[in-house]
Amino acid sequence: MPPTLEATGLTRLFGRQRAVDGVTFALAAGESMALFGPNGAGKTTLLRLLAGLLRPTAGSAVISGSEARGDAHVRGRVGLISHQTMLYPALTALENVEFAARLHGVESPREASLAALERMGIAARQASLVKTLSRGMQQRVSIARAIVHSPAVLLLDEPYTGLDASGAAVLSSMLHELRRAGASMLVVTHNVSEGLAVATHATVMLGGRFASTELVSGMDPAGFAEKYRALAGVEMAAA
Amino acid sequence: MTSNSLTARDTKPQPVIDWMFWLAVAAVAFTYVRAIWFTPTEATQGPSQKIFYIHVPSVLAGYLAFGVLGIMSIVHLWLKEERADRMAAAAAEVAVLFFAIVLITGSIYAKVIWGAWWVWELRLTLTLLLWFLGVGYLVMRGAIEDPMMRARFCAVLAILQVVLIPFVHLSVYFVRDHMHPMPVVLKPSSPSLPNSMLMTFLISVASFLLMSAALIRARYRLTMLRDAADAAEQGGMA
Amino acid sequence: MRPSLIQATWIVARKDLLIEWRTRTAFISAVVFSMLGLAVFYFAWSPTAVSPADLAPGVVWVVFTLAAILAVQRSFSIELLERAGDGLLVSPVDREAIYLGKAIANIIFVGAIQLVTVPVAALFYGLPFGEVVPVMLGIGALATVGLVAVGTLFASMAVNTRMAELLLPLLSLPFFLPIVMAAGQSTQRLVAGRPMSESISWLKMLVAFDLVFIVACTLAFPYTIEE
Numbered sequence: 290m291p292p293t294l295e296a297t298g299l300t301r302l303f304g305r306q307r308a309v310d311g312v313t314f315a316l317a318a319g320e321s322m323a324l325f326g327p328n329g330a331g332k333t334t335l336l337r338l339l340a341g342l343l344r345p346t347a348g349s350a351v352i353s354g355s356e357a358r359g360d361a362h363v364r365g366r367v368g369l370i371s372h373q374t375m376l377y378p379a380l381t382a383l384e385n386v387e388f389a390a391r392l393h394g395v396e397s398p399r400e401a402s403l404a405a406l407e408r409m410g411i412a413a414r415q416a417s418l419v420k421t422l423s424r425g426m427q428q429r430v431s432i433a434r435a436i437v438h439s440p441a442v443l444l445l446d447e448p449y450t451g452l453d454a455s456g457a458a459v460l461s462s463m464l465h466e467l468r469r470a471g472a473s474m475l476v477v478t479h480n481v482s483e484g485l486a487v488a489t490h491a492t493v494m495l496g497g498r499f500a501s502t503e504l505v506s507g508m509d510p511a512g513f514a515e516k517y518r519a520l521a522g523v524e525m526a527a528a
Numbered sequence: 529m530t531s532n533s534l535t536a537r538d539t540k541p542q543p544v545i546d547w548m549f550w551l552a553v554a555a556v557a558f559t560y561v562r563a564i565w566f567t568p569t570e571a572t573q574g575p576s577q578k579i580f581y582i583h584v585p586s587v588l589a590g591y592l593a594f595g596v597l598g599i600m601s602i603v604h605l606w607l608k609e610e611r612a613d614r615m616a617a618a619a620a621e622v623a624v625l626f627f628a629i630v631l632i633t634g635s636i637y638a639k640v641i642w643g644a645w646w647v648w649e650l651r652l653t654l655t656l657l658l659w660f661l662g663v664g665y666l667v668m669r670g671a672i673e674d675p676m677m678r679a680r681f682c683a684v685l686a687i688l689q690v691v692l693i694p695f696v697h698l699s700v701y702f703v704r705d706h707m708h709p710m711p712v713v714l715k716p717s718s719p720s721l722p723n724s725m726l727m728t729f730l731i732s733v734a735s736f737l738l739m740s741a742a743l744i745r746a747r748y749r750l751t752m753l754r755d756a757a758d759a760a761e762q763g764g765m766a
Numbered sequence: 767m768r769p770s771l772i773q774a775t776w777i778v779a780r781k782d783l784l785i786e787w788r789t790r791t792a793f794i795s796a797v798v799f800s801m802l803g804l805a806v807f808y809f810a811w812s813p814t815a816v817s818p819a820d821l822a823p824g825v826v827w828v829v830f831t832l833a834a835i836l837a838v839q840r841s842f843s844i845e846l847l848e849r850a851g852d853g854l855l856v857s858p859v860d861r862e863a864i865y866l867g868k869a870i871a872n873i874i875f876v877g878a879i880q881l882v883t884v885p886v887a888a889l890f891y892g893l894p895f896g897e898v899v900p901v902m903l904g905i906g907a908l909a910t911v912g913l914v915a916v917g918t919l920f921a922s923m924a925v926n927t928r929m930a931e932l933l934l935p936l937l938s939l940p941f942f943l944p945i946v947m948a949a950g951q952s953t954q955r956l957v958a959g960r961p962m963s964e965s966i967s968w969l970k971m972l973v974a975f976d977l978v979f980i981v982a983c984t985l986a987f988p989y990t991i992e993e
């Protein structure tokens with residue numbers, strides 16, 4: 290059984306700048322990595338490489354045994370959540386999610402979209418234009434959009450941004466559910482407790498490289514925060 | 529190291545100005561000496577006819593450069609060879625240069641022979657368009673900072689521009705009935721010139737083609753030197 | 767089941783049209799711009815020196831070309847907002863479907879502009895409605911396909927640059943030259959009451975242009991969106 294999400298010597302240059310420099314890791318089904326690091330460490334670039342949005346300068350990103358930039362089927366297995374919402378403000382929440390569902394060839398796209406919105410606790414606003422929704426609600430819609438096609442791999446870039454306590458709880462429970470169903474995840478976050486709560490592995494990224502990776506089970510959050518401070522020279526956000 | 533890394537291969541710096549350039553300069557100089565002093569003046573048009581020896585060779589030099597631009601753009605997209613992109617950019621600059629010469633000399637010629645600074649004659653119109661295409665390419669190059677994106681977009685643009693040319697040629701040709709009659713010198717059939725003038729003409733064509741190639745090569749090498757200098761400067765960070 | 771090329775094209779086109787329908791500002795702006803352009807050109811010329819009917823063909827197609835550029839520009843700017851375009855790229859649809867979907871939406875959009883403004887042009891320039899308007903719309907349809915095919919591709923490139931609003935017209939206008947000439951010359955003969963058979967070479971060239979560039983731009987598009 291090949292790892293669901295795998296990177297080998299993944300490198301990306303922008304001009305002469307090494308944004309991602311020889312990253313190698315593998316996640317099996319159900320495993321999830323929380324990725325910590327200061328701004329500019331290359332976390333977002335790494336996510337975009339794994340999503341197939343960027344071409345690697347060297348190395349490879351592989352999803353369930355196929356190259357991330359390979360044929361179209363591979364793209365269907367990924368769900369992406371970015372800093373931006375990736376939503377069209379002029380369309381409603383339902384239209385946005387349904388559009389994503391159709392693009393992925395989901396059966397009964399409307400029903401699946403409503404279910405995804407329901408799961409994120411925002412079904413009541415499905416007919417609202419996205420531009421009328423608050424940032425937190427938009428984030429919920431954005432997450433619904435990313436999971437409507439039941440992706441095998443989820444790439445999340447600071448998904449807790451803008452979410453209130455109940456939204457964060459909904460997200461965490463949904464991520465647990467997806468993991469139990471066999472999805473792999475990479476979660477970029479600044480928040481120690483939220484990150485460690487949903488992950489099996491915790492990694493610190495610095496200057497385009499993985500500075501340290503360890504298993505979460507049996508980890509002491511305070512000790513981890515200390516180690517991070519030592520590595521990165523900055524504080525992490527507390528719980 | 530992938531083929532995207534320029535520093536790996538071009539470690540030996542090549543001179544920007546070398547024998548080819550000086551040979552081209554000598555050839556062009558020779559052409560002018562011969563054209564001005566050793567070639568008979570044409571009976572009906574007088575000395576201004578000698579602009580022919582700059583005007584037409586510049587057209588061919590420009591076409592050569594544009595051809596290099598098109599071919600190198602295809603090479604870049606197909607083989608992902610970054611050096612092809614640098615050569616395409618060099619060729620674009622040289623093409624714009626020579627087409628500008630064609631337009632200016634054509635304009636002078638038009639004023640002397642027909643009394644008008646500009647005529648919408650088939651070849652001049654086509655040259656003007658090619659000049660615009662070249663300028664558009666250079667503007668695009670200036671508008672994108674990321675080298676990989678710049679190379680890719682410019683290659684796409686150049687290839688589409690090459691596809692466009694036959695259509696513009698056809699359009700201008702269709703309208704030509706309404707246009708100013710074509711001058712006798714620029715007719716498509718082989719020039720009916722006496723031998724000495726033909727000789728000068730052929731020499732001028734050869735020297736301009738050589739100059740075009742030399743300029744493209746020089747410009748390309750200049751770009752490569754600059755890239756190498758940038759890489760060395762940031763060598764500590766890489 | 768990932769959508770086929772045709773299905774994906776329609777999904778993308780439908781989404782673009784839906785967004786445009788919701789806001790409608792681009793459509794209204796383009797229509798008003800066209801009408802203003804037609805009016806301004808009319809007053810810039812002395813009606814005694816050149817009759818409006820002689821002026822119309824050239825003016826109309828220049829104005830429509832500029833309106834088409836405005837229309838096409840927004841085609842990709844909506845994808846940059848909130849990085850919604852990433853959603854398209856991280857889906858299993860063929861890249862070509864993104865281009866074709868947007869091109870079809872733009873063709874419908876520009877076509878709708880022409881449906882409104884061609885009759886207005888006939889009105890302003892005193893052209894005989896019944897004989898001229900339907901044929902002009904037909905010529906307009908052929909011209910629109912070419913304008914949009916090229917414009918959509920260049921919009922996808924220009925939107926990534928620092929000077930998108932200037933770059934798009936600068937790059938596109940040389941390509942629009944054959945289209946404007948073909949449309950203008952055919953319309954000229956139409957207005958002068960000549961039989962359409964006289965314009966057949968122009969129209970054939972226009973069709974050839976459309977086919978060649980739809981194919982060329984569809985093939986070129988994936989190169990403009992990969993990073």
